[in-house]
Amino acid sequence: MTTDEAFQRLAAAHQSHRFAQGYIFAGPVQTSGANLAVRILQVLFCDSGDGCGRCVNCNKIEQRTHPDVLWVEPQKRSRIISIDQIRKLQVRMAQTSLEGGWKCAVLVGADRLGPEASNAFLKTLEEPTPNTVFLLLSENPQLMLTTIRSRCQMISLDGSTHLPEAVERELLDILLDPDVAAVQAARGRFTGSFALSEALTGMLKQIKDGIENQEADRSDSDDVESDVIKARASVRYREIRSGIMRSMGLWYRDIMVLACHGDEASVHYQDFLPQIRALAARSNVANSVRRVRVVEHMHEQMERNLQEGVVFDSGVPLLQIA
Numbered sequence: 640m641t642t643d644e645a646f647q648r649l650a651a652a653h654q655s656h657r658f659a660q661g662y663i664f665a666g667p668v669q670t671s672g673a674n675l676a677v678r679i680l681q682v683l684f685c686d687s688g689d690g691c692g693r694c695v696n697c698n699k700i701e702q703r704t705h706p707d708v709l710w711v712e713p714q715k716r717s718r719i720i721s722i723d724q725i726r727k728l729q730v731r732m733a734q735t736s737l738e739g740g741w742k743c744a745v746l747v748g749a750d751r752l753g754p755e756a757s758n759a760f761l762k763t764l765e766e767p768t769p770n771t772v773f774l775l776l777s778e779n780p781q782l783m784l785t786t787i788r789s790r791c792q793m794i795s796l797d798g799s800t801h802l803p804e805a806v807e808r809e810l811l812d813i814l815l816d817p818d819v820a821a822v823q824a825a826r827g828r829f830t831g832s833f834a835l836s837e838a839l840t841g842m843l844k845q846i847k848d849g850i851e852n853q854e855a856d857r858s859d860s861d862d863v864e865s866d867v868i869k870a871r872a873s874v875r876y877r878e879i880r881s882g883i884m885r886s887m888g889l890w891y892r893d894i895m896v897l898a899c900h901g902d903e904a905s906v907h908y909q910d911f912l913p914q915i916r917a918l919a920a921r922s923n924v925a926n927s928v929r930r931v932r933v934v935e936h937m938h939e940q941m942e943r944n945l946q947e948g949v950v951f952d953s954g955v956p957l958l959q960i961a
């Protein structure tokens with residue numbers, strides 16, 4: 640749903656005293672997730688009770704300086720939310736609120752809780768105190784403990800293919816202009832469908848390397864077995880790869896919708912309407928439907944552990960728009 644729709648739903652829940660203790664905002668963390676958190680917190684803390692956006696409390700929420708709202712972000716170096724951070728959170732949430740109302744913690748990137756921190760946070764959720772709210776912002780809620788997820792209400796925000804924004808952006812650049820993307824990445828030995836296949840394979844390789852390095856860094860401190868690190872990296876990588884394939888599916892679905900003269904309002908990548916229109920104009924109905932199937936088929940093949948390069952080399956030529 641859009642941020643506005645999510646906001647209306649939360650505001651209504653608050654008004655009828657049905658506000659849950661925990662919410663997961665699944666979607667882009669720094670943009671829609673953080674915006675939604677600020678807007679709904681303003682309603683909870685506003686002097687005039689409606690989230691006016693102008694009173695002292697609304698301002699403090701916006702500036703993230705409100706004493707009863709704790710923002711927890713992953714640490715810079717390790718990129719995880721540590722057990723120490725969760726212990727501090729527990730202390731804060733056990734105190735009565737400084738201003739006598741709600742107490743709230745916002746976890747920015749809640750899937751970045753380390754194992755110990757996850758379990759400690761779960762305890763906090765299991766022993767709720769009145770008037771406490773937890774907002775868990777995450778692009779990859781599927782990486783959170785099931786037991787944490789089951790204690791929260793999930794709000795799926797638009798733009799959530801559960802893919803980091805930068806990755807999605809890069810993917811769209813590649814889909815829009817594979818030749819340029821391949822050249823930029825210094826992989827530009829090919830053009831046409833070879834370029835697209837190369838660019839996609841190259842992007843996945845970069846992401847995989849990045850995740851493996853991150854997981855190795857992140858495990859420096861907590862003495863983890865190397866196959867555990869590998870397994871973690873592999874889970875995260877496969878999630879992102881799935882997100883990429885879903886995004887690709889949406890892209891070709893958008894082209895299909897317009898090639899079939901469907902409703903422009905149902906196009907997922909609204910920011911790219913002109914480009915999608917142009918591609919749809921060059922495409923007939925049968926081919927545009929086939930492309931969507933090809934992407935789904937490539938996704939299935941990868942899930943069955945076929946090598947990505949091989950999958951792309953055989954599938955991508957079928958995606959060509961003449």
Ligand SMILES: [Zn+2]
Nearest residue numbers: 685691694697
């Ligand atoms: Zn206000």
